[in-house]
Amino acid sequence: MWRDAMLVAGKDLRIEARSKIALNQIAPFALVVLLLFAFALDPDRGFLQEATPGLFWIAVLLSTLLVVQRSYAVESADGGRDALRMTGLDPAGVFLGKSAAVFVVLAMLEVGLGVGVRLMYDTSLRGWPVLVVATVAATTGLVAAGTVYGALAAGLRVRETLLPLLFLPVVAPVMIGGTRAFAAALDGSSGEAWRWCGLLITFAVAYVALGMLLFEPLLEDS
Amino acid sequence: MEPVIHLRDAVTVLGRFPALAGVDLDVTRGEIVLVAGPNGAGKSTLLRLCAGLAPLAKGSGQVLGFDLERRRREIRRRVGYLGHTNGLYLDLTAEENVRFWARSVGAPVGDAVATLDRLEVAQRWRSLAVAHLSAGQRRRTALACLVVRRPEIWFLDEPHTGLDATSRDLLDSLVREAVTGGATALVASHELDRSAALASREIRIVGGVVAGAGDESERPTGDS
Numbered sequence: 097m098w099r100d101a102m103l104v105a106g107k108d109l110r111i112e113a114r115s116k117i118a119l120n121q122i123a124p125f126a127l128v129v130l131l132l133f134a135f136a137l138d139p140d141r142g143f144l145q146e147a148t149p150g151l152f153w154i155a156v157l158l159s160t161l162l163v164v165q166r167s168y169a170v171e172s173a174d175g176g177r178d179a180l181r182m183t184g185l186d187p188a189g190v191f192l193g194k195s196a197a198v199f200v201v202l203a204m205l206e207v208g209l210g211v212g213v214r215l216m217y218d219t220s221l222r223g224w225p226v227l228v229v230a231t232v233a234a235t236t237g238l239v240a241a242g243t244v245y246g247a248l249a250a251g252l253r254v255r256e257t258l259l260p261l262l263f264l265p266v267v268a269p270v271m272i273g274g275t276r277a278f279a280a281a282l283d284g285s286s287g288e289a290w291r292w293c294g295l296l297i298t299f300a301v302a303y304v305a306l307g308m309l310l311f312e313p314l315l316e317d318s
Numbered sequence: 319m320e321p322v323i324h325l326r327d328a329v330t331v332l333g334r335f336p337a338l339a340g341v342d343l344d345v346t347r348g349e350i351v352l353v354a355g356p357n358g359a360g361k362s363t364l365l366r367l368c369a370g371l372a373p374l375a376k377g378s379g380q381v382l383g384f385d386l387e388r389r390r391r392e393i394r395r396r397v398g399y400l401g402h403t404n405g406l407y408l409d410l411t412a413e414e415n416v417r418f419w420a421r422s423v424g425a426p427v428g429d430a431v432a433t434l435d436r437l438e439v440a441q442r443w444r445s446l447a448v449a450h451l452s453a454g455q456r457r458r459t460a461l462a463c464l465v466v467r468r469p470e471i472w473f474l475d476e477p478h479t480g481l482d483a484t485s486r487d488l489l490d491s492l493v494r495e496a497v498t499g500g501a502t503a504l505v506a507s508h509e510l511d512r513s514a515a516l517a518s519r520e521i522r523i524v525g526g527v528v529a530g531a532g533d534e535s536e537r538p539t540g541d542s
Contacts, residue, residue, distance in 0.1 A: 103421055107407065114409040114447065174448075174456075175403025178371055179463075182405070183422040184395030316373075316390075 097189040104185065104193025109200060111170050118201045122162045123208050129155045130212045144217040149278030152213055153271055157238065159205050161260055163198050164242035168250040177251065180315070187312035195243045195307065202235050223281030226289040230277035233296035237270045240303035247314040269299050319346045320383075322471060322502050323368055327377035328386075330360075330367050337363035339526035340377065345504065350497055352517035353506040360526040361506035362401070365473040368504065369399040382470055395423065398469030400477055404460035408449040412439060412459040415448060419463040433466040438488065453480040465492060472496060472503040478512060490516050 112118055133151045137143040144151075171177050180190065213219050221227065245262040249255040277292035323345035330338040338360050345351055353361045366372035368381055370390035379386035381393045406415050416430040434444055437458055448456055457480045464472065472493060478486050493503050493516060507513035514520065522529045 100422075103418070107410070107418055110414065111407060111409045170407060170409070173408055175401060175405045176407065178399070178401060178403070179405025181371060182369065182394050182397075182399050183419070184391055185422055187391075312391075 097186045097192070100185040100189025101192035101196065104190050105196040105200075106193075108167060108170070108194060108197030112166075112197065112201055117166050118163060118205065122159055122166075122201075123205055125162065126155045126159045126205055126209055127212050129158060130209065130216055134216050145219050148213050148217050148219040149275045149282065150271075151217075152209055152278065153234070153274045155209050155212075156202070156206060156235070156274075157264070157267065157271060159209075160198075160202060160238045160242050161263065163201050163205075164239075164246040164263075165256065165259060167194055167198050167243070168246045168255070172250060187315055188308040190315070191243060191247075191307045191311035192304075195239045195304070198243060199235060199239045202239060203231075206231060206235065219282065221282070222284060223286050223289060226281045226286050226293065227278065230274060230281065230289065230293050230296060233293055233300050234270050234274040234277075236300035237296060237303055238267055240300060240307050241267050241270075244303065244307045244310060244314065247311060269295060273299070321345055322347050323379075323381050323504070325368075325377065325379040325386075328367060328374055328379050329376035330363050330372045331375045332363065332372070336375075336526055337372075338367060341523075341526070341528055343521065343528055345502060347500065347502050348497055349519055350493060350503045350505065350517045352510075352513045352520040353504055353523060354508075354510060354513075354520055355523035355529075359523040361523050362475050363526075364523060365399065365475050365504055365506055366401070368471070369397050369473045370394045371399065396469065397471040397473060398464035398467055399473040399475075400460055400464050401475045402479075404456050405463070406448045406456060406460055409447055411445050411447055412451065412455070412462070413444040415459055416462045416466055420466045423467045425466060425468070429466055430462075433462045437462045437465065437492075454482055454485060457481055458485055461489060461492070465496075469496075470501055472501060472505075474503065474505045474507075476507055476509075477505060478507065478509050486512065 130151065134144060137147060171180055210221065214221060242263055245259060245266065249259040249262060252258060273292045273295040277289045277296065280289035280292065321344040323343060325341050325343040328338055328341040329336055341364060353364060355361050363372055367374060367386065370386065370393040374386045382396055384392045413430065413434060416434055417427055420427060420430040439458060439462060443451060443455055448459060451459065477489055481489060497503060505513050505517060
């Protein structure tokens, strides 16, 4: 399973390195989202600093949708989905590999977004340890859920519109947990932030386990 | 001899349409079976069923001794399927695609290079992204991806499409070589002249059922 996961992750990351879709399209999109919020919420009135955690996670969430859709688009082109099934790779390994590749891409986007909120919103980032743990846990949850629902939608003609419909309601706990953990950490209440991390870690573990169990029927039947 | 493909009353439903409506078929090791029939008869679905890609809705079937309903992943690991699409990653190079397939079955990376050599894939386009290759070059790369896995059964759906005369000859020689080495092949094709010359037996599918079958003594002549 781990060998298969490494193989799939390596393949997806190599494709991303070649196509540079995340770098040239998704990262600018995420930064434009941050910029538009800066225009919408007057920076002089202090709203932006207060809203930073929520705005950061909304930008991450929208980017996740695009990265997951891209991850499955490369499998849909030229009969790739059948090809992936024909490899006979362990479905749990395929799930972990695709998730790992999406995680790496999202993590890089999040670093860019972190710099973006620091510069555009003038938010001072405090409580680094809890911010990092919350980011890793929330990203893992988003990636795992996105990979599960991406596989579900991938075989359908309406996948572009179906994926957001399935994915966004499901990841509401990640949005809430991530936003609250960040808000608490930036306020200096690290105890409360760690409690929200618990929710994020629980969600991530649940969806990783679910994905490993469900990926085979999802690949077969969707 | 134990058949490597054994279907009894096999039914496959696509949507609500029974693409295969009760197929009986036995194929023994070392055969090259030409699957002929009109458009929409069920040739591609038969190949996809046997390759473990299409579900068996009713009836029974075994491929290489594995049950088609419950053990499709084991079947897929051991067979190769070249369908209407090539199954290539367009952003990867031809060589990277073949390496991926080689590694998926645990074959050494050197096998990928050897296979590309065997398929006479020119060095100058091995390092090009597949998106920049011609249809024929892509088809040849897809064939290399199949060959590198050393499948026990080759399922080839219109395999000559998009290939030039040299590539077609090469494909035929690869199939013969594999069969000599103990593999089996099912070839669905409308190009009966060429495919019949390759095949040791022909079956004809009409309306989702096998309408006629022959054996070694009924070798197709190419005008059927």
